[in-house]
Amino acid sequence: MRIIAGEKKGFKLFTLPGEKTRPTTDFVKEAIFSIIFDCEGMKVLDLFSGSGSLGLEALSRGAEHLDLVDLSEKAVRIMQKNIEKLEYHDSAHIHKSKADSYIKTNKQRYDLIFADPPYNKNHLNKTIAEIVEHKIITRDGTLIIEHSSSEKVEKHWHRIINKQKRYGSTMVTFLAAGKHDH
Numbered sequence: 001m002r003i004i005a006g007e008k009k010g011f012k013l014f015t016l017p018g019e020k021t022r023p024t025t026d027f028v029k030e031a032i033f034s035i036i037f038d039c040e041g042m043k044v045l046d047l048f049s050g051s052g053s054l055g056l057e058a059l060s061r062g063a064e065h066l067d068l069v070d071l072s073e074k075a076v077r078i079m080q081k082n083i084e085k086l087e088y089h090d091s092a093h094i095h096k097s098k099a100d101s102y103i104k105t106n107k108q109r110y111d112l113i114f115a116d117p118p119y120n121k122n123h124l125n126k127t128i129a130e131i132v133e134h135k136i137i138t139r140d141g142t143l144i145i146e147h148s149s150s151e152k153v154e155k156h157w158h159r160i161i162n163k164q165k166r167y168g169s170t171m172v173t174f175l176a177a178g179k180h181d182h
Contacts, residue, residue, distance in 0.1 A: 001013045001015050001025075001026060001051065001053055002026060003056065003057055003060045003086070004026065004029060004030050004033060004057060005033065005057075005060065005061060006057070006059075006060030006061040006062065007060055008056075008059075008060040008086050009060065011060075011085065011086060013051055013052075013053055013056065013082050013085075014051060014078050014081045014082055014085070015050075015051045015053075015078065016050055016051055016072075016074055016075055016078050024053055024054060024116060024146060025167075027167065028146070028167050028170055028172065029053060029054060029057060031165060031167065031172070032054070032144060032172055033057060033061065035163065035165075035174065036112070036142065036144070036174075037061075038061065038062065039058040039059075039061040039062050039063040039112065040061075040062035040063075041062065041063070041064050042058065042062075042063040042064060042065075042110075042111040042112050043063070043064060043065045043108065043109070043110045043111050043112075043138075044058045044059070044063045044065065044066045044067070044110060044111065044112045044113070044114070045066075045067050045069070045108075045110040045112070045113045045114070045136070046058075046066065046067070046068045046069065046113075046114045047069050047099040047102070047103075047113065047114065047115040047116070047117070047127065048069070048070060048099055048115060048116045048117045048118070048123075049068040049069055049070045049075065049079065049114075049116070050070060050072075050075050050078070050116065051075070051078045051079065051082060052066075052068045052078070052079040052082050052083070052092070052094075053082075054114040054116070054144075055067075055068050055092070055114060056082055056083075056086060056088065056092065058112060058114075059086070059088055059091055059092060060086070063091075063112070064091065065091055065093075066088070066091055066092045066093065067093050067095060067106075067108065067110075068092060068093065068094045068095065069094075069095045069097055069099055069102045070094075070096070070097075071096065071097060071098050071099075073096070076094055076096050079092075079094050080094065099115070099117065099123075099127065099130075100126070100127075100130055103127075103130045103131060103134050103136060104130070104134060106134070106136055108136065109135070109136055109137065109138050109141075110136060110137055110138065110141060111137075111138050111140070111141045111142075112141060112142055112144070113131060113136070113137055113141065113142070113143045113144070113177070114144050114145075114146075115127050115131075115143065115144070115145040115146070116145070116146040117145075117147070119147060119148035119151070120148050120150065120151060124145065124147045124151045124153065125153065125154045125157070127145065128143065128145065128153070128154075128157055128175065128177065131143055131177050132177050132180045137177045137178040138178050139178045139179065140176075140178060140179075141176075141177065141178040142162070142174055142175070142176065142177070143174070143175040143177040144172060144173070144174050144175075145172070145173050145175065146170060146171070146172050147170075147171050147173065148169060148170070148171065149166050149168075149169050149170060149171040150169075151171070153173055153175075157175065157180075160175045160176045160177060160179055160180050161173060161174070161175055162174040162175065162176055
């Protein structure tokens with residue numbers, strides 16, 4: 001796994017070993033960033049961040065601030081190693097927390113939110129709902145959620161879906177979550 005573009009292009013990232021993690025492949029990451037491309041000046045949140053690959057890619061492409069959230073101690077150690085390697089000490093901040101707890105207590109608003117919850121564990125729609133309910137995304141912000149292609153976004157969220165792309169068993173859904181009105 002590597003940084004694909006921007007100031008840290010080509011840097012190899014440390015990844016989480018083991019069967020329980022499912023890192024975003026470089027192919028899927030490249031597809032995501034070919035759609036959003038410019039991250040200049042953005043505040044970014046990476047939920048269920050694992051190695052931090054998506055958020056760190058956004059920093060490399062000009063994002064101004066990154067919060068990485070994961071409950072796993074192993075993930076936190078890997079993210080720390082990646083932040084050190086990329087020298088993003090000032091702009092990347094790790095929060096060892098459950099995603100829903102972070103969303104509920106956080107006061108920051110983000111322009112771009114990545115979420116890659118565990119597949120087939122009923123996190124997909126719950127995560128969308130919490131982000132919308134707690135208003136942690138800016139009005140023009142984008143939520144990009146990676147999920148199993150067998151999991152479906154609930155119908156009442158369909159009007160804020162900007163795009164959905166399938167890559168094998170992975171689905172990537174782009175939502176204008178800041179535009180949802182209750």
